[in-house]
Amino acid sequence: MSGxxxxxxxxxGDDRYLTREAHDALLAxxxxxxYGPYLDRFPVRPSQLRxxxxxxxxxxxxxxxxxxxxAGARVAIVSGGDPGVFAMAASVCEAAETGPEAWRAIDIAIxxxxxxxxxxxxxxxxxxxxxxxxxxLSDNLKPWGLIERRLDAAASAGFVIALYNPVSRARPWQLxxxxxxxxxxxxxxxxxxxxxxxxxxxxSLIVTTLAAAGEAxxxxxxxxxxxxxxxxxxxxxxLGPLVYTPRAVESVIA
Amino acid sequence: MSGxxxxxxxxxGDDRYLTREAHDALLAxxxxxxYGPYLDRFPVRPSQLRxxxxxxxxxxxxxxxxxxxxAGARVAIVSGGDPGVFAMAASVCEAAETGPEAWRAIDIAIxxxxxxxxxxxxxxxxxxxxxxxxxxLSDNLKPWGLIERRLDAAASAGFVIALYNPVSRARPWQLxxxxxxxxxxxxxxxxxxxxxxxxxxxxSLIVTTLAAAGEAxxxxxxxxxxxxxxxxxxxxxxLGPLVYTPRAVESVIA
Numbered sequence: 438m439s440g441x442x443x444x445x446x447x448x449x450g451d452d453r454y455l456t457r458e459a460h461d462a463l464l465a466x467x468x469x470x471x472y473g474p475y476l477d478r479f480p481v482r483p484s485q486l487r488x489x490x491x492x493x494x495x496x497x498x499x500x501x502x503x504x505x506x507x508a509g510a511r512v513a514i515v516s517g518g519d520p521g522v523f524a525m526a527a528s529v530c531e532a533a534e535t536g537p538e539a540w541r542a543i544d545i546a547i548x549x550x551x552x553x554x555x556x557x558x559x560x561x562x563x564x565x566x567x568x569x570x571x572x573x574l575s576d577n578l579k580p581w582g583l584i585e586r587r588l589d590a591a592a593s594a595g596f597v598i599a600l601y602n603p604v605s606r607a608r609p610w611q612l613x614x615x616x617x618x619x620x621x622x623x624x625x626x627x628x629x630x631x632x633x634x635x636x637x638x639x640x641s642l643i644v645t646t647l648a649a650a651g652e653a654x655x656x657x658x659x660x661x662x663x664x665x666x667x668x669x670x671x672x673x674x675x676l677g678p679l680v681y682t683p684r685a686v687e688s689v690i691a
Numbered sequence: 692m693s694g695x696x697x698x699x700x701x702x703x704g705d706d707r708y709l710t711r712e713a714h715d716a717l718l719a720x721x722x723x724x725x726y727g728p729y730l731d732r733f734p735v736r737p738s739q740l741r742x743x744x745x746x747x748x749x750x751x752x753x754x755x756x757x758x759x760x761x762a763g764a765r766v767a768i769v770s771g772g773d774p775g776v777f778a779m780a781a782s783v784c785e786a787a788e789t790g791p792e793a794w795r796a797i798d799i800a801i802x803x804x805x806x807x808x809x810x811x812x813x814x815x816x817x818x819x820x821x822x823x824x825x826x827x828l829s830d831n832l833k834p835w836g837l838i839e840r841r842l843d844a845a846a847s848a849g850f851v852i853a854l855y856n857p858v859s860r861a862r863p864w865q866l867x868x869x870x871x872x873x874x875x876x877x878x879x880x881x882x883x884x885x886x887x888x889x890x891x892x893x894x895s896l897i898v899t900t901l902a903a904a905g906e907a908x909x910x911x912x913x914x915x916x917x918x919x920x921x922x923x924x925x926x927x928x929x930l931g932p933l934v935y936t937p938r939a940v941e942s943v944i945a
């Protein structure tokens with residue numbers, strides 16, 4: 438008897454970003470697995486089991502949930518943002534591939550959510566209005582040289598760049614290095630957005646330039662968007678600036 | 692007196708992907724602007740004005756909505772997917788920048804939605820589990836040479852690639868050319884996903900390889916994800932394959 442494992446994206450912040458599908462899936466689960474603060478965002482159903490774990494224990498959480506689902510339960514793993522973007526869905530697939538045969542008979546379904554770059558972009562205007570890429574700046578799971586190569590490739594080809602995991606206590610120097618590297622391809626006036634804790638009471642949004650970006654504060658809850666040479670800022674008198682990247686490009690970027 | 696203009700992302704398909712914020716914003720609007728089929732997805736409130744327009748009239752739609760909001764109304768433009776990803780938000784920002792001074796006093800807010808690549812990725816597993824980019828294959832708004840340059844840059848640096856607008860009646864040859872170009876950087880076994888009309892009754896998902904991708908059908912409702920050399924396919928006996936890109940990369944890609 439095989440159960441079902443749903444990996445549910447909550448979106449960032451509070452429940453304003455929750456989709457109807459995610460809401461219904463949360464209600465239907467027999468057991469919820471996830472990082473404690475994500476589980477705390479939703480009221481408990483008395484019959485529903487909850488298994489909170491630390492944010493760094495993704496592999497172990499995926500395995501525990503698969504084991505539980507293999508016993509026939511309807512299990513859900515909750516994930517901030519979208520589970521498919523630097524989050525739990527890949528960990529679940531990897532565990533399903535390498536684990537016992539029975540895990541590959543489990544009906545695994547991913548419920549998408551609003552990922553941080555979409556929420557931050559919406560707050561700022563439309564900085565992702567043209568071709569863009571999403572890159573994790575964490576070198577825990579890939580070599581720093583590869584990150585540099587990707588930053589070079591993306592900036593020189595004119596992609597807007599969303600940076601996930603820009604900084605942590607164990608990775609203090611990577612972000613400044615990334616800005617320096619991007620400065621070789623992009624003018625110092627290129628718009629840069631720091632979106633922190635979007636959808637939460639302590640939300641903040643800073644619009645600055647690549648030349649000044651090093652001085653803005655970033656932490657684990659920050660998502661950074663670096664514009665392309667086409668990205669524009671509309672200054673407004675009594676409202677915050679609007680940042681957008683036009684859909685049309687006239688000429689081939691040199 | 693300045694009104695408010697909301698640009699609301701509906702997500703793809705039916706209302707399962709609608710967020711609570713988008714739902715509430717739709718209800719609160721005095722007037723809705725948008726492509727007819729998007730407006731038809733939601734029940735009419737009798738007091739709410741509706742202005743349907745053709746999908747190709749984005750600039751004119753943005754201007755009409757801004758003019759209406761400037762007169763003091765609460766106006767909403769609805770957008771499929773996420774309004775910030777190859778959709779209405781950039782058109783609204785562009786019109787606000789170039790239009791009358793009064794348009795820059797309008798409170799413009801973007802309500803994010805599930806964009807097609809997140810919905811297609813969720814259906815397939817976690818193909819966007821590692822660094823990725825989103826690229827429109829339409830050369831209506833940018834030169835084809837720039838698209839080729841970006842495909843080269845993204846594939847050679849190991850980004851997974853989501854292709855929006857892969858084909859249209861006026862653009863019949865571009866997709867095959869893109870696959871040929873990607874084949875110079877990626878093995879023929881690289882997983883490729885064709886997701887069509889996700890969230891709609893006629894939804895389809897095809898998992899194939901780069902070598903065979905040319906034979907799969909694509910149209911304006913198709914979103915294509917081309918894996919990287921790291922992307923894996925888990926074959927399963929009684930279920931469809933799971934496609935995912937592991938979060939960890941061991942070595943620098945040559």
